[in-house]
Amino acid sequence: MPVLVAAGSATWESSAVERLGRRGGGVAVHKRCVDLTDLVASASTGLARAALVDAGLPGLDADTVSVLARSGVGVVAVDTADGGAAVRDRLHRLGVRGIVGPDLGGVDDALRDAAASAGAGAGPPGGGGAPIEEVFEPSGVAAGRGAAARLVVVWGPAGAPGRTTLAVGLAAEIAHRDRSVLLLDADPYGGAVAQHLGVLDGASGLLAAARAANAGELDATRLAALARCVGSDGSPLRVLTGLPRPDRWLEVRPATYDDVLDAAATLADWVLVDVGFSLEGDQDDPFATGPQRNLMTTAALARADEVVVVGAADPVGLSRLARGLVDLHDLRPDAAVRVVVNRTRASLGWSESEIHGMVEGFVRPRDVHFVPDDRAGADRALMAGRSLVEAGDSTLRRAVAAVADGVLGERPEGGGRRLRRRTAGRAR
Ligand SMILES: Nc1ncnc2c1ncn2[C@@H]1O[C@H](COP(=O)(O)OP(=O)(O)O)[C@@H](O)[C@H]1O
Ligand SMILES: [Mg+2]
Incomplete structure (x- = not known):
C-alpha cells in the first residue's frame, strides 16, 4: 500500500521511512513530500492510499484533508509535541483518520485503517463520482448531530x-x-x-x-x-x-x-x-x-x-x-x-x-x-x-x-384534508 510522507520540519521522517520500509506488511513509502502543496499534488495522481503527516505541518486544514480524501488518501497525523486531547480533537475535526505519537507506535495499522476509510468515502480521480451524501460525510471523526436537533x-x-x-x-x-x-x-x-x-x-x-x-x-x-x-x-x-x-x-x-x-x-x-x-x-x-x-x-x-x-x-x-x-x-x-x-x-x-x-x-x-x-x-x-x-x-x-x-407538529395538519404523513428517512 503506497503511502505519502510529509513531515515538514519535524525529525521523525527518517525513522518513519525506515520503519515502514522494514516492516513489510504491504505498507511502503511512495514519496517523501517537501510540503503540503507537494502532498496534495502527489495525492492527485491517485497512486497513494494514505498519508503520514506532521500534526504541525503548515497549512494543514479541513479543506486540504477533504481534498486528500477525494483523491482516495486517508490522513494519519504524527503528534510530535504530544499535545494531548485538545490537539487530538482538533485533528479529528479536520478529518484526520488516525493519530500516532512521536514514537510512531501502531503507525502501520493506523495507515491501513485510514486508507480503508478514505477508500470507502471517495475514489481516486475519475473513478466514478461519489454520491452527494458520501462527499458530504462528516470529515471529523467525532462529528455528529445533536440527538434531538x-x-x-x-x-x-x-x-x-x-x-x-x-x-x-x-x-x-x-x-x-x-x-x-x-x-x-x-x-x-x-x-x-x-x-x-x-x-x-x-x-x-x-x-x-x-x-x-x-x-x-x-x-x-x-x-x-x-x-x-x-x-x-x-x-x-x-x-x-x-x-x-x-x-x-x-x-x-x-x-x-x-x-x-x-x-x-x-x-x-x-x-x-x-x-x-x-x-x-x-x-x-x-x-x-x-x-x-x-x-x-x-x-x-x-x-x-x-x-x-x-x-x-x-x-x-x-x-x-x-x-x-x-x-x-x-x-x-x-x-x-x-x-x-x-x-x-x-x-x-x-x-x-x-x-x-x-x-x-x-x-x-x-x-x-x-x-x-x-x-x-x-x-x-x-x-x-x-x-x-x-x-x-x-x-x-x-x-x-x-x-x-x-x-x-403542534396542531392537526391539513385543515379539512388530512394527508398521509410520509415516512421519510434522512438521506444518510
Ligand atoms: N407574503 C408576502 N406578502 C408580501 N410581500 C412578500 C411576501 N413574501 C415575501 N414578500 C416580499 O417579497 C420580496 C422577496 O422576498 P424574499 O423572502 O427576500 O424572497 P427570496 O428569499 O425567495 O428571494 C421581499 O420584498 C418580501 O418582503
Ligand atoms: Mg432570499
Missing part, C-alpha cells in the same frame, strides 16, 4: 418567491415558542437574512464559522459566539448571517460547510437554513473537481429532516414550483416536503383546492399552506429590520405562525 431547510425555485421571508418568519415564530433555534443563512447567491433582521455590522457569521471549521476549531461554543442573538421579546433567536457579497461563496468549502451544519445541530434544537434556489451541480460528473456553488443548498437538502418549499402563487411562480418539486424529488426522493404557496391574492382566481391538487400531482406533501400577499405586513417588518413576530400583528404573521404550527 431538527434540520428544516427553506427552499424554493428562482424568482424570489419568499424563501427568506419564510425562513426568518418561521425561525422567529419557533423561538417565540421558547424553542432553541439557530437560523443559518446559506444562500450561495448572497445573504439577505441580516437585512431582514436589521443586523447591519456586515460581519458574516457563516464565513467566520467556515474559517473556524477549516482550522478545526468549530464546536457549539465557538458557533454560539459567532451567531448573533436578535429579538427583544425574551425569546432570542440565534442567527448566523450569510455571505456579504455573492462572490464570496468560494470561501465556504464543502468540508467546512458540513462541519457548520454539525455544530449547528449541537447548538440548537431547531436549525433552520435559508438556501439558494438552484439545485444544479456537477455532483454526477466524475471528472468534476472544482468547487460547486450550489453545494451549500444541496448539502443542506441532503440532510434535511423537512424541506419547506416556497413558491409564488402567480402563474409563473406556480409553474416554477411544479418544476422545483420535480427537481427536489430527483435530488432527494425521500424528502419530507411541506409546501408554502406564498403571496396568494383574490385577483389570481385559483381556489386552494385547485392548487392543492396541482401540488399533489408532483409530490405527497406533509401539508400545503397558503400565505397571503400582505405587502404592508412584509414592509413593516422589513423597514424596521425586525421579525414578523416583533413587528406586530399582521395577516402575514398569522399565516407564517400556522406554518410554524405544522413544522412543530
Whole structure:
C-alpha cells in the first residue's frame, strides 16, 4: 500500500521511512513530500492510499484533508509535541483518520485503517463520482448531530418567491415558542437574512464559522459566539448571517460547510437554513473537481429532516414550483416536503383546492399552506429590520405562525384534508 510522507520540519521522517520500509506488511513509502502543496499534488495522481503527516505541518486544514480524501488518501497525523486531547480533537475535526505519537507506535495499522476509510468515502480521480451524501460525510471523526436537533431547510425555485421571508418568519415564530433555534443563512447567491433582521455590522457569521471549521476549531461554543442573538421579546433567536457579497461563496468549502451544519445541530434544537434556489451541480460528473456553488443548498437538502418549499402563487411562480418539486424529488426522493404557496391574492382566481391538487400531482406533501400577499405586513417588518413576530400583528404573521404550527407538529395538519404523513428517512 503506497503511502505519502510529509513531515515538514519535524525529525521523525527518517525513522518513519525506515520503519515502514522494514516492516513489510504491504505498507511502503511512495514519496517523501517537501510540503503540503507537494502532498496534495502527489495525492492527485491517485497512486497513494494514505498519508503520514506532521500534526504541525503548515497549512494543514479541513479543506486540504477533504481534498486528500477525494483523491482516495486517508490522513494519519504524527503528534510530535504530544499535545494531548485538545490537539487530538482538533485533528479529528479536520478529518484526520488516525493519530500516532512521536514514537510512531501502531503507525502501520493506523495507515491501513485510514486508507480503508478514505477508500470507502471517495475514489481516486475519475473513478466514478461519489454520491452527494458520501462527499458530504462528516470529515471529523467525532462529528455528529445533536440527538434531538431538527434540520428544516427553506427552499424554493428562482424568482424570489419568499424563501427568506419564510425562513426568518418561521425561525422567529419557533423561538417565540421558547424553542432553541439557530437560523443559518446559506444562500450561495448572497445573504439577505441580516437585512431582514436589521443586523447591519456586515460581519458574516457563516464565513467566520467556515474559517473556524477549516482550522478545526468549530464546536457549539465557538458557533454560539459567532451567531448573533436578535429579538427583544425574551425569546432570542440565534442567527448566523450569510455571505456579504455573492462572490464570496468560494470561501465556504464543502468540508467546512458540513462541519457548520454539525455544530449547528449541537447548538440548537431547531436549525433552520435559508438556501439558494438552484439545485444544479456537477455532483454526477466524475471528472468534476472544482468547487460547486450550489453545494451549500444541496448539502443542506441532503440532510434535511423537512424541506419547506416556497413558491409564488402567480402563474409563473406556480409553474416554477411544479418544476422545483420535480427537481427536489430527483435530488432527494425521500424528502419530507411541506409546501408554502406564498403571496396568494383574490385577483389570481385559483381556489386552494385547485392548487392543492396541482401540488399533489408532483409530490405527497406533509401539508400545503397558503400565505397571503400582505405587502404592508412584509414592509413593516422589513423597514424596521425586525421579525414578523416583533413587528406586530399582521395577516402575514398569522399565516407564517400556522406554518410554524405544522413544522412543530403542534396542531392537526391539513385543515379539512388530512394527508398521509410520509415516512421519510434522512438521506444518510
Ligand atoms: N407574503 C408576502 N406578502 C408580501 N410581500 C412578500 C411576501 N413574501 C415575501 N414578500 C416580499 O417579497 C420580496 C422577496 O422576498 P424574499 O423572502 O427576500 O424572497 P427570496 O428569499 O425567495 O428571494 C421581499 O420584498 C418580501 O418582503
Ligand atoms: Mg432570499
